[in-house]
Amino acid sequence: MRFDVLTLFPELFAPLRTVGVTRRAFDAGLVDLRLWPVRDFADDAYRRVDDRPYGGGPGMVMLAEPLERALAAVRTSQIDAGATRTPVLLFSPAGRPMSQARIAELAGGPGAVLVCGRYEGIDQRFVDRHVDDELSLGDFVLSGGELPALALLDAVARLQPGVLNDQASHQQDSFSDGLLDCPHYSRPERLEGGDATRDVPAVLLSGHHGDIARWRRERQLELTARRRPDLIAAARAAGRLSVADERYLGSLGAAGL
Numbered sequence: 656m657r658f659d660v661l662t663l664f665p666e667l668f669a670p671l672r673t674v675g676v677t678r679r680a681f682d683a684g685l686v687d688l689r690l691w692p693v694r695d696f697a698d699d700a701y702r703r704v705d706d707r708p709y710g711g712g713p714g715m716v717m718l719a720e721p722l723e724r725a726l727a728a729v730r731t732s733q734i735d736a737g738a739t740r741t742p743v744l745l746f747s748p749a750g751r752p753m754s755q756a757r758i759a760e761l762a763g764g765p766g767a768v769l770v771c772g773r774y775e776g777i778d779q780r781f782v783d784r785h786v787d788d789e790l791s792l793g794d795f796v797l798s799g800g801e802l803p804a805l806a807l808l809d810a811v812a813r814l815q816p817g818v819l820n821d822q823a824s825h826q827q828d829s830f831s832d833g834l835l836d837c838p839h840y841s842r843p844e845r846l847e848g849g850d851a852t853r854d855v856p857a858v859l860l861s862g863h864h865g866d867i868a869r870w871r872r873e874r875q876l877e878l879t880a881r882r883r884p885d886l887i888a889a890a891r892a893a894g895r896l897s898v899a900d901e902r903y904l905g906s907l908g909a910a911g912l
Contacts, residue, residue, distance in 0.1 A: 656766040656811075657687040657738055659729045660804055661722060663704065663773055665690040667801045671808055676819065680812035687766070688808065689732070693717075696724035705774050714775035722770065722781050729768055739765035742787040746771060746800030750789030753807065757790070761807070762814035769807070771800030833890040835883060837874035873903050880907055 660668065668690055672681045680686045694702040698720070705715040726743070733740060744767045751757075761767060770777070770786065782789075792803040813819060844860065846853040858870045879886050887904070890896050896904075 656685070656762075656764065657689065657733075657736075657741065658766045658769060658808060658811075659689045659691060659732075659741070660769045660771065661691050661693055661725045661729075662771040662801055662804070663693050664771075664799070664801055665692050668805065668808075671805065671812070675809075677809050677812035679818045680815045683817070685815040685818070686808070686812050689729075691725045691729060693721050693725050696721040696728065698724075708775065712775075716775055717772055717777040719778035719781040722777065723785070726768065726785060741766045741768055743768045743770060743785050745777070745782060745786045745789045746791070746803040747776070747789045748791055748794075748796055750791040752794075753790050753792060753803070753810075755810075758807065758810040759814060762811045769800070769804045771804050773799040833893065833895050834875045834879045834886055837871040837878070869899075872900070876900055876903055877907060880904060 662668070668688065671688065672678055681688055693704050697704050703718070704721045705717050708714070708716045730740070732738075741764075746769070790803065790807070792806060797803070840855045840859060844855045856870065858866050861867065876887075887896075891901075
């Protein structure tokens with residue numbers, strides 16, 4: 656798969672290829688990352704990529720023309736490489752929140768062109784003509800689209816075969832089944848200086864796989880019901896909750912949790 660990134664700050668993407676387990680995806684060529692510095696496509700001596708907004712107001716707006724020239728170069732490169740024409744994604748507070756389902760969709764596809772805006776935004780004419788979808792990292796404002804792009808690339812890379820030491824790891828991640836993940840514990844069995852809350856739950860030491868699986872599922876349900884009841888509602892609407900799940904959720908409600 657191939658990701659082409661239109662950005663003013665290509666140096667921000669260097670850690671993807673050098674840090675952490677996801678670098679395996681880039682080292683092995685599972686994810687082909689190509690960076691396109693937008694200033695290289697400015698047509699004046701000052702390499703201008705922004706200007707004041709029509710109608711007045713604070714801040715600057717990224718110009719459409721350098722972005723269009725950069726995108727045209729991406730398309731030419733894709734044709735020369737015999738690569739699939741990929742969709743154009745823009746990171747914007749107005750976009751749909753990124754989700755694990757969307758990441759999984761991208762991880763199984765040909766890639767995308769990622770547009771990293773800056774300043775007050777980019778000229779709407781570029782958006783209207785070229786952007787296929789807008790994505791948001793959350794209900795807050797960042798100084799640019801590079802951090803959301805890094806988050807997307809990291810999330811996509813870790814889903815590629817062979818990137819994680821245990822390929823089943825991502826299947827147990829939060830949101831993979833629509834719920835939050837359960838708590839995890841490691842050695843030692845007891846931490847010094849505390850009561851029973853410093854012990855690993857006994858069921859995890861029992862060796863009884865059925866009991867362990869049910870304990871983990873109940874912790875998932877409990878944590879999600881407390882913190883993200885919207886995810887419980889969505890899982891219920893999608894038919895992803897079993898009779899046992901519903902029974903346990905009912906017991907939580909009866910207990911006032």
